[in-house]
Amino acid sequence: xxxxxxxxxxxxxxxxxxxxVLIETEPGMVVVGEAADGATAVDLVRxxxxxxxxxxxxxxxVDGLRATREIAADPDLAGVHVLILTTFDHDxxxxxxxxxxxxxxxxxxxxxxxxLHGIRVVAGGEALLSPGLTRRLVARLTDRTAPRLNPAALSxxxxxxxxIVGLVAHGLSNTDIATALTISHATVKxxxxxxxxxxxxxxxxxxxxxxxxxxxxxxxxxxP
Numbered sequence: 001x002x003x004x005x006x007x008x009x010x011x012x013x014x015x016x017x018x019x020x021v022l023i024e025t026e027p028g029m030v031v032v033g034e035a036a037d038g039a040t041a042v043d044l045v046r047x048x049x050x051x052x053x054x055x056x057x058x059x060x061x062v063d064g065l066r067a068t069r070e071i072a073a074d075p076d077l078a079g080v081h082v083l084i085l086t087t088f089d090h091d092x093x094x095x096x097x098x099x100x101x102x103x104x105x106x107x108x109x110x111x112x113x114x115x116l117h118g119i120r121v122v123a124g125g126e127a128l129l130s131p132g133l134t135r136r137l138v139a140r141l142t143d144r145t146a147p148r149l150n151p152a153a154l155s156x157x158x159x160x161x162x163x164i165v166g167l168v169a170h171g172l173s174n175t176d177i178a179t180a181l182t183i184s185h186a187t188v189k190x191x192x193x194x195x196x197x198x199x200x201x202x203x204x205x206x207x208x209x210x211x212x213x214x215x216x217x218x219x220x221x222x223x224p
Contacts, residue, residue, distance in 0.1 A: 003030045004123045007050040009041035009067065010034075010085070011059045015108070019054060019115075026116050038062030042070050045080055051123045057086040057097070065100050072101025081122040085115075103205060126173055126204055154214060156198045162216060164191045168204060169211035 006023050008016045008031060016034045023029045032048040035041035038055075039062040045053060053071065055064040062070075068082045081103040097105050103122040106115060157165070167177045174188045181188070192204070201207040211217050 001028070003028050004052060004119060005030055005032045005048070005050040006119060007031070007033045007035065007041065007044055007048060007053045009036075009038065009053060009059070009064065010056040011036050012056075015056075022112050022115070023119070029116070029119065036060075038064055038067030038070075041067045045071055045077060046074075049077070050080060052119050053080060053082045054085050054119075055082050055102070057084060065096055068097065068102050069100040081125070083118055083122045101202070103203065121173065124173075153199055154216075157195060157216075161191050161195045161198070164188060165195050165207060165211050166217040168192060169208045169217045 006029060008019050010016050010019070013036070020031045020034070023031050032050050033044040035044050037059045041053065041055065042062070055068055057064040064084060068084065071077050071080055071082060082101065084097045084102045084105045085108050087108050104118055106118050110118070164177055167180065172180065174185055174192065177188045178185045195201075196203070196207055199207065199210050201210055
């Protein structure tokens, strides 16, 4: 199996070095490049085509959110997944990052094993949010005034698709869902793909947002 190719984008050399050591000592992962700003990150992504980009939010010049937006907008880079890493857990950063096309969001003080897990999750095409951020994010998303989906789009979902969308919204991976419902991983992937198409969602992160915005699942209790 080919190793997961990772690009590190952070303006602090010590942070990049720490991530490089962690990743390159992990079997099945390799670092293909480092960037100290967003513009360099986008250029390196186009040249190296990594599976995952660890992207800092605050960098000089082109920041991580703008760089993420550029990567997501390029059809030639459809296989590149951006995992936002930052010292800040502001809700607006999370929402803007997901809106820009990020596949996930983690705080830099995340445990090393959780970071490595996050890289594997987003490399597999799934969404990832820090557990501590998810509840607040969901509360913000459900409170925001956003265009409603066409009711016809919601009605197109089968009962099974609604069930699976709900599990995705609760943070389960395709493997977790397959185990919970006693169905194959391929079947889960098919249902998720159909739900994405029917609801017009770009990716799993947006699917989660839509699920809560349109009450396909009940939001968690607000954080005090």
